[in-house]
Amino acid sequence: xxxxxxxxxxxxxxxxxxxxxxxxxxxxxxxxxxxxxxxxxxxxxxxxxxxxxxxxxxxxxxxxxxxxxxxxxxxxxxxxxxxxxxxxxxxxxxxxxxxxxxxxxxxxxxxxxxxxxxxxxxxxxxxxxxxxxxxxxxxxxxxxxxxxxxxxxxxxxxxxxxxxxxxxxxxxxxxxxxxxxxxxxxxxxxxxxxxxxxxxxxxxxxxxxxxxxxxxxxxxxxxxxxxxxxxxxxxxxxxxxxxxxxxxxxx
Numbered sequence: 489x490x491x492x493x494x495x496x497x498x499x500x501x502x503x504x505x506x507x508x509x510x511x512x513x514x515x516x517x518x519x520x521x522x523x524x525x526x527x528x529x530x531x532x533x534x535x536x537x538x539x540x541x542x543x544x545x546x547x548x549x550x551x552x553x554x555x556x557x558x559x560x561x562x563x564x565x566x567x568x569x570x571x572x573x574x575x576x577x578x579x580x581x582x583x584x585x586x587x588x589x590x591x592x593x594x595x596x597x598x599x600x601x602x603x604x605x606x607x608x609x610x611x612x613x614x615x616x617x618x619x620x621x622x623x624x625x626x627x628x629x630x631x632x633x634x635x636x637x638x639x640x641x642x643x644x645x646x647x648x649x650x651x652x653x654x655x656x657x658x659x660x661x662x663x664x665x666x667x668x669x670x671x672x673x674x675x676x677x678x679x680x681x682x683x684x685x686x687x688x689x690x691x692x693x694x695x696x697x698x699x700x701x702x703x704x705x706x707x708x709x710x711x712x713x714x715x716x717x718x719x720x721x722x723x724x725x726x727x728x729x730x731x732x733x734x735x736x737x738x739x
Contacts, residue, residue: 492549492550493666493669493670494549494607494670494675495546495549495550496569496666497666497667497670497675497676498545498546498549499542499543499546499559499569500569500570500712501538501542502538502539502542502543502546502559502560503539503568503569503570504569504570504571504574505535505536505538505539505542506535506536506539506543506560506570506727507568507570507574507575507720507723508535508574508588508591509531509532509533509534509535509536509538509539510532510536510723510726510727511574511575511576511578511584511723512528512529512532512535512584512588513528513532513536514578515528515529515578515581515584516528519581520581527627528584531588531624531627534617534620534623534624535620537620538613538616538617538620539556539560540556541613541616542613543555543556543559543560544556545609545610545613546559547559548609557731560727560728561727561728561731561732562728562731562732564724565716565720565721565724566714566716567714568711568714568720568724569711569712569713569714570711570716570720571591571656571659571660571711571712572656572659572708572709572710572711572716572717573587573590573591573653573656573657573659573711574587574591575711575716575717575720575723576653576656576717576719577719579649579652580645580649582635582642582645582646582649583645583648583649583652583653585628585631585632585635585649586628586632586646586649586650586653587649587653588624588628589625589628589629589631589632589693590653590657590690591660592621592624592625592628592629593625593629593686593689593690593693594657594660594679594682594686595617595621595624595625596618596621596622596624596625596689597682597685597686598621598677598679598682599614599617599618599621600614600618601677601681602614602617602618602676602677603615603618605674605675605677606673606674606675607675610675625689629689629693632646632693632694632697632699633693633696633697635697636696636697636698636699637696637697637698643698643699646697646699647699647700650694650699650701650702651702654702655706655707656707656708657707658704658707658708658709659707659708659709659711660679660686661679661680661682661683662679662709663678663679663680664712667679
């Protein structure tokens with residue numbers, strides 16, 4: 489690994505986008521309605537596209553001859569730096585929507601701020617990603633309201649989904665030395681600066697959805713340091729199977 493802090497920072501973003509995109513892709517053939525089947529597939533494609541751009545840049549920063557495919561398919565669980573939230577199983581449709589809403593409430597202002605990064609490549613990636621994140625936030629926010637303020641059953645399920653996903657939101661705002669150095673250099677975004685917008689978005693949507701925001705308490709952590717749940721291993725076994733079974737295979 490390069491000593492350049494930009495490498496682990498970029499991999500954190502890429503890994504989160506890839507694993508989240510893969511999880512959303514699992515809804516193909518299983519979504520409750522055809523329109524949502526297409527919508528979730530489009531969200532997944534957006535995220536995988538972001539992951540490709542970020543991995544390509546990470547490979548360039550590393551400078552060791554690896555490409556985006558090597559970084560996505562030929563790394564083991566412990567080297568992944570994605571948020572714990574995205575590796576969790578999808579659960580029912582409401583849980584997936586809640587997870588994506590909470591993540592998008594952070595990622596939209598994150599990409600918006602990253603578009604002003606002094607790093608021209610990250611800035612260019614962010615300029616495209618912010619438009620996609622705006623759609624993700626709108627789409628999942630509308631579904632959160634529709635289900636939360638819907639039937640007694642849908643409201644109950646969204647309450648449960650919110651309680652399950654909330655302890656993973658604390659990791660969104662964590663910082664370490666790597667991130668702090670890049671923030672000081674004008675390359676990265678200080679997640680603390682996004683907390684007010686995140687809170688305002690979450691409060692607005694949850695109020696419309698007649699859902700009570702959980703109290704902040706103990707939060708899950710570890711994904712950005714390579715400490716993952718057992719779920720990530722299962723995700724990677726499926727995601728990486730073809731490349732591992734047939735190294736260097738081409739279509």
